[in-house]
Amino acid sequence: MSAAIVSRGFGTSGRPRTAEVPASTPTPAPTRLRLTRRGRVVFTALGSLPFVIWAFVAILGSGGAAADIGAQLGARTFEYVTVHQGDSLWDIAESIAPQGDPRVVIDEIMRLNGLDEASLEPGQRLALPVVP
Numbered sequence: 001m002s003a004a005i006v007s008r009g010f011g012t013s014g015r016p017r018t019a020e021v022p023a024s025t026p027t028p029a030p031t032r033l034r035l036t037r038r039g040r041v042v043f044t045a046l047g048s049l050p051f052v053i054w055a056f057v058a059i060l061g062s063g064g065a066a067a068d069i070g071a072q073l074g075a076r077t078f079e080y081v082t083v084h085q086g087d088s089l090w091d092i093a094e095s096i097a098p099q100g101d102p103r104v105v106i107d108e109i110m111r112l113n114g115l116d117e118a119s120l121e122p123g124q125r126l127a128l129p130v131v132p
Contacts, residue, residue, distance in 0.1 A: 078112070083124040096128055105129075 035043060081092065093105035106118065108129050120126075 078127045079130055081126050081128055083120045083122055083126060085122045087120060087122075089118050089120065092126070092128070 083092075089106045089109060090102055093102035093109065097105050109115070109126060110118065112127050112129060
């Protein structure tokens with residue numbers, strides 16, 4: 001048996017007409033991806049692997065720094081000073097360590113107090129490291 005396709009010119013669909021499929025032939029249903037329990041575990045583990053690696057790097061990488069900061073801060077004691085009109089960090093650093101380099105002391109004072117600039121305001125209270 002053979003089938004013949006007859007066309008009456010150009011159709012609107014742009015494709016040739018085909019013979020109709022009888023209604024008794026079932027059309028295949030679209031399949032979805034089905035994962036077994038083991039597949040879900042593997043898929044989840046692979047998806048979370050970058051986060052686990054990042055956590056290990058963050059924890060192991062900051063452990064030494066946290067230990068150093070704790071050792072440094074535990075060994076130091078601080079004095080506090082209130083800034084008066086006309087005071088500068090240079091004057092304060094020279095009064096703390098007259099034999100030392102004032103630039104090093106200024107840097108320590110700025111880091112200790114979280115200062116971004118070397119400008120001071122009257123009434124400001126500064127923590128000063130005790131220099132032996």
